[in-house]
Amino acid sequence: VSEPATPTNPASPATTTSPNASSSSRDDPRSSTRFAHVASDRVIAAQLSRLLAVALLTTCVIIAIGLAWHGATTGLAQPRPDYAQFRPNGDAYRSLATTFLGVAAMDPRAVMQLGVILLIALPAARVLAMLIAMLRRRDVVYTLLCAAVLTVLLYGLLE
Amino acid sequence: MSEASFMLVLLIAACGAGTLGALTGLGGGVVIVPLLMLGFGVDLRYAVGASLVAVIATSCGSATSFLRTGTANIRVGMLLETATVIGAIIGTTIAGFISTAAITYVFVGALFYSAYATLRQPAPHAIEAAPDAIATRLRLDSILPGPGGAEQPYAVRNVPMAMGVMGLAGVLSALVGIGGGILKVVAMDRLMRMPFKASTTTSNLTLMVTAGASAGIYLHRGQIDPRLAGPVAIGAVLGSLLGARLITRLSTKWLRRVFAIVVVASGIELLRRTIGGGA
Numbered sequence: 001v002s003e004p005a006t007p008t009n010p011a012s013p014a015t016t017t018s019p020n021a022s023s024s025s026r027d028d029p030r031s032s033t034r035f036a037h038v039a040s041d042r043v044i045a046a047q048l049s050r051l052l053a054v055a056l057l058t059t060c061v062i063i064a065i066g067l068a069w070h071g072a073t074t075g076l077a078q079p080r081p082d083y084a085q086f087r088p089n090g091d092a093y094r095s096l097a098t099t100f101l102g103v104a105a106m107d108p109r110a111v112m113q114l115g116v117i118l119l120i121a122l123p124a125a126r127v128l129a130m131l132i133a134m135l136r137r138r139d140v141v142y143t144l145l146c147a148a149v150l151t152v153l154l155y156g157l158l159e
Numbered sequence: 160m161s162e163a164s165f166m167l168v169l170l171i172a173a174c175g176a177g178t179l180g181a182l183t184g185l186g187g188g189v190v191i192v193p194l195l196m197l198g199f200g201v202d203l204r205y206a207v208g209a210s211l212v213a214v215i216a217t218s219c220g221s222a223t224s225f226l227r228t229g230t231a232n233i234r235v236g237m238l239l240e241t242a243t244v245i246g247a248i249i250g251t252t253i254a255g256f257i258s259t260a261a262i263t264y265v266f267v268g269a270l271f272y273s274a275y276a277t278l279r280q281p282a283p284h285a286i287e288a289a290p291d292a293i294a295t296r297l298r299l300d301s302i303l304p305g306p307g308g309a310e311q312p313y314a315v316r317n318v319p320m321a322m323g324v325m326g327l328a329g330v331l332s333a334l335v336g337i338g339g340g341i342l343k344v345v346a347m348d349r350l351m352r353m354p355f356k357a358s359t360t361t362s363n364l365t366l367m368v369t370a371g372a373s374a375g376i377y378l379h380r381g382q383i384d385p386r387l388a389g390p391v392a393i394g395a396v397l398g399s400l401l402g403a404r405l406i407t408r409l410s411t412k413w414l415r416r417v418f419a420i421v422v423v424a425s426g427i428e429l430l431r432r433t434i435g436g437g438a
Binding site for chain 2: 045055066078086115127141155
């Protein structure tokens with residue numbers, strides 16, 4: 001089961017490369033320094049959009065493979081687990097490292113969890129991409145803000 | 160029921176939740192937690208974990224389209240994310256030592272507020288043009304692209320207050336597994352006075368980072384079971400894509416009313432079970 005990553009947005013046409021194509025002539029706000037960053041920000045946003053689309057499709061495909069595999073093998077043989085009592089996952093599904101070991105051992109549940117963990121790491125990838133973009137533009141304030149958010153996200157991920 | 164068919168049913172149900180979330184603009188989170196708890200008898204801690212994964216997935220899916228069109232304000236998003244991630248870390252810490260009953264009460268409160276906010280659409284406000292000192296310094300002012308090249312420049316206000324509300328939204332999101340989108344729209348639409356389209360899309364952008372901060376911690380606590388989170392994430396993404404297609408064809412006014420009733424009813428049922436000591 002795979003799904004289209006191409007986003008559907010009927011309301012707005014894709015204006016990927018030409019954020020400044022149109023102009024209203026009366027005292028154009030874009031000539032003001034207050035809005036000087038907007039054109040460059042739209043380029044960054046378009047890059048982030050492509051990154052998220054590719055990454056989301058990849059993680060969903062990994063999850064779908066694990067799901068189909070688990071469902072077709074052990075999933076058919078055993079009854080549904082009881083989730084009414086909370087029993088934390090075993091160590092095998094709690095971190096990226098142990099999950100990788102499970103994938104190497106051909107455990108379909110670990111394949112699913114790998115996709116889920118990559119999905120959880122996606123926001124951090126987006127912040128890292130924005131950090132690099134801001135660094136290239138020598139925007140000190142936003143480089144630092146991105147670094148701060150990334151630090152907290154990595155703390156949560158790696159702990 | 161075999162585990163395979165359980166996962167299939169879960170995927171279809173999450174698809175429905177994702178469609179509803181996209182159609183009402185609230186995201187799947189508000190529906191997924193009660194769906195898992197009431198529909199499938201899943202413990203709150205598993206439900207919160209799976210819901211956060213679904214929030215990340217659906218938020219990524221919709222972010223791709225409005226980042227491409229330049230509707231979301233990436234600077235406002237990044238600034239507010241500093242507040243929401245700190246809130247999220249505080250929220251996951253609190254969740255570690257309070258009872259699930261207490262978390263359920265907070266969740267039910269959030270459900271009731273969601274229903275109220277869904278029915279009471281905020282009146283559109285005038286777009287500010289005069290610059291604000293902090294916003295100018297942080298280069299938060301931007302231009303909203305419109306149909307046919309009609310662009311709307313806007314100024315942003317009340318940055319410190321909005322940061323405070325966003326911190327609170329982060330705590331709430333981490334505690335109960337929802338996106339906290341309603342509080343975020345309050346911060347951006349009401350306080351920062353951003354245009355409606357810019358505030359809703361920027362809110363969606365911050366959802367994924369807020370959910371990402373707490374989902375990482377819940378993963379280490381063993382609250383993210385792949386057999387729940389996997390089908391729920393896939394279903395929610397498919398549902399949100401379907402919702403985005405349907406939204407132009409359906410009357411969202413009636414949908415919002417139905418949604419509000421479902422949300423209030425599940426809130427009452429959750430309260431009944433928690434007070435009765437059942438779930």
